[in-house]
Amino acid sequence: MSGVIGVLALQGAFEAHEAVLRGMGCQTQQVRTPDDLAKVDSLVLPGGESTTMSHLLVTSGLFDPLQARIDDHLPVFGTCAGMILLSAHIEDGRPDQRCFSAIDIDARRNAYGRQIDSFETDLAVQGIDGDFHAVFIRAPQVVRYGPGVNILARHDDDVVLAREGAVLVASFHPELTDDNRIHRLFIEMLQEV
Amino acid sequence: MTTRKSTSASGSMRVNRGLAEMLKGGVIMDVVNPEQAKIAEDAGATAVMALERVPADIRRDGGVARMSDPEMIEGIKAAVTIPVMAKARIGHFVEAQILESLGVDFIDESEVLTPADEAHHIDKFAFTAPFVCGATNLGEALRRISEGAALIRSKGEAGTGNVVEAVRHLRNITGDIRRITQADAAELFEWAKKLGAPLPLVQEIAETGKLQVPLFCAGGIATPADAALAMQLGAEAVFVGSGIFKSNDPAPRAKAIVEATTHFRDAHILAKVSRNLGAPMTGIGMDQINERYAERGW
Numbered sequence: 001m002s003g004v005i006g007v008l009a010l011q012g013a014f015e016a017h018e019a020v021l022r023g024m025g026c027q028t029q030q031v032r033t034p035d036d037l038a039k040v041d042s043l044v045l046p047g048g049e050s051t052t053m054s055h056l057l058v059t060s061g062l063f064d065p066l067q068a069r070i071d072d073h074l075p076v077f078g079t080c081a082g083m084i085l086l087s088a089h090i091e092d093g094r095p096d097q098r099c100f101s102a103i104d105i106d107a108r109r110n111a112y113g114r115q116i117d118s119f120e121t122d123l124a125v126q127g128i129d130g131d132f133h134a135v136f137i138r139a140p141q142v143v144r145y146g147p148g149v150n151i152l153a154r155h156d157d158d159v160v161l162a163r164e165g166a167v168l169v170a171s172f173h174p175e176l177t178d179d180n181r182i183h184r185l186f187i188e189m190l191q192e193v
Numbered sequence: 194m195t196t197r198k199s200t201s202a203s204g205s206m207r208v209n210r211g212l213a214e215m216l217k218g219g220v221i222m223d224v225v226n227p228e229q230a231k232i233a234e235d236a237g238a239t240a241v242m243a244l245e246r247v248p249a250d251i252r253r254d255g256g257v258a259r260m261s262d263p264e265m266i267e268g269i270k271a272a273v274t275i276p277v278m279a280k281a282r283i284g285h286f287v288e289a290q291i292l293e294s295l296g297v298d299f300i301d302e303s304e305v306l307t308p309a310d311e312a313h314h315i316d317k318f319a320f321t322a323p324f325v326c327g328a329t330n331l332g333e334a335l336r337r338i339s340e341g342a343a344l345i346r347s348k349g350e351a352g353t354g355n356v357v358e359a360v361r362h363l364r365n366i367t368g369d370i371r372r373i374t375q376a377d378a379a380e381l382f383e384w385a386k387k388l389g390a391p392l393p394l395v396q397e398i399a400e401t402g403k404l405q406v407p408l409f410c411a412g413g414i415a416t417p418a419d420a421a422l423a424m425q426l427g428a429e430a431v432f433v434g435s436g437i438f439k440s441n442d443p444a445p446r447a448k449a450i451v452e453a454t455t456h457f458r459d460a461h462i463l464a465k466v467s468r469n470l471g472a473p474m475t476g477i478g479m480d481q482i483n484e485r486y487a488e489r490g491w
Contacts, residue, residue: 055237
C-alpha cells in the first residue's frame with residue numbers, strides 16, 4: 001500500500017496534485033505544519049514559486065523537520081518548483097533560497113525564460129508506453145546530475161524527469177493533464193521502497 | 194531512453210491557466226519601483242504587479258490612469274526573479290501588445306486604469322501572454338473567460354483599504370456557482386440569459402461546481418485577517434495593492450499577509466502574524482468615494 005501521501009500545501013498547485021492522487025484512490029494529507037508532516041508516509045512537493053515556498057518552509061517551521069525526514073529516506077516527488085527544492089544546488093535563485101539536497105542534481109530556475117516561453121509538448125518516458133503530454137511553465141532545467149541519477153525522460157537534450165532512490169523529480173507539470181501515469185510511477189516507487 | 198525533438202506550443206490556454214495554478218495560495222503585490230519589488234520578493238510574494246502609482250494614489254490624483262512606462266516595468270523585471278504582471282486599460286489592446294513585447298508574465302486588463310473602450314474588452318485569444326481580468330459577479334467573470342482570460346480576480350474596490358466590496362464580489366461569484374450546481378438542465382438556459390454568459394460555460398459550471406480558471410481576490414485587502422477572509426470565502430490567492438506600501442511598515446506586513454494566506458484556516462497562526470504590524474493604511478468608507486472602479490468593465 002502507498003500509505004498517506006502528503007502534499008506540501010504552502011503555496012502552488014497542491015490541489016491539482018491532490019485531485020490526481022485521490023482520483024487514483026490514494027489517501028492524501030495537505031502539509032502546512034510539522035504536525036501535518038508527522039502524519040505522512042511520503043510527500044509531493046508541487047509547482048508554484050520556489051522562492052515563496054522556501055520562505056514559507058522556514059516561517060512554518062517545516063524546513064528542518066522535512067530535511068530530517070528526507071535524510072531518513074522519506075519518498076518524495078517534486079514537480080517544477082518542487083524539483084528545485086529537492087535539488088542539491090540552485091542556479092539563478094535568491095541567495096537566501098534553501099534546498100534539501102534530496103537528489104544529486106543542480107537546477108536552474110526559469111531556465112526557459114518568461115511565461116511567453118512556457119510550452120506544452122509530447123515526451124517519451126522510460127517505463128511508460130506511448131507519449132506523455134507535458135506542460136512546462138517557467139520551467140527549471142537540470143544543469144548537472146550525478147552518476148546515481150536515473151534519467152527517465154528528456155526534452156530535446158534537457159533532462160526533464162529523473163529518479164534517484166526514493167526521489168522522483170519532474171521539471172514539468174503532470175498534475176495539469178488528465179494523464180496520471182507519472183503519478184503512477186511515483187506510487188510504484190512507494191511500493192518498491 | 195529516447196530523446197525526442199520538440200513539437201511544442203506556447204501561449205495555449207493550458208499553459209496560461211497553468212501559470213495561474215502556480216500562483217494559487219500566494220500573494221501578488223503592487224509595487225511602484227525596484228526597491229518595493231525586492232521587499233515583496235523578500236516577503237515571499239508569488240508575483241509582483243508593476244505600476245506607476247498604487248490605486249490609492251490614482252484615486253487621490255484623479256485624471257487619466259494609463260499603462261506604466263516600459264522603462265519602469267523593465268526595472269522591476271530586472272530586480273526580481275518571480276513573475277511580473279502589469280496593467281493595461283480595459284479595451285486598450287495596444288497597451289497589451291506593448292506589455293507582451295516587454296515579456297510581462299501576466300497582463301491585467303484592469304479597471305483601476307481609465308477604460309479605453311466603453312463596449313469592448315481586449316480579445317485575449319489574440320495574445321501569447323496570459324490575462325487576468327476583474328469581475329464583480331459570475332456573468333462578468335464568464336464573459337472575460339469567453340474572451341480568453343486565464344485568471345479571474347474579484348474586483349473589490351481598489352485603493353480603499355476596505356474589504357467590504359471584495360467580500361461582496363466573492364460572495365456574488367461563489368454563491369451563484371453554488372446555486373447553478375443545484376439548477377436543472379432547463380434552468381441553465383435561464384441562468385445563461387440572466388448572467389449574460391455563454392451557455393456552454395454555465396453548463397460546465399453546473400457539472401464541475403467551479404469556475405473554468407482560478408479565482409483570486411483583489412481590491413481592499415489591508416491586513417492578514419482580510420487575506421484569510423478572502424481565502425476562506427473561496428478565493429484561491431490574493432492581490433494586495435495599496436494595502437502593503439501605504440501602511441506604516443510595509444516589509445513585516447507583507448510577510449504577515451503571505452503567512453496568513455498560506456495558513457488561512459489556522460486562527461492561532463493568524464493571531465501570531467497579526468501582532469505588532471504598525472498602522473495599516475487608513476482606508477476609506479464606500480460612501481466617501483467619488484468613483485467606483487468596480488463599475489468599469491461590462
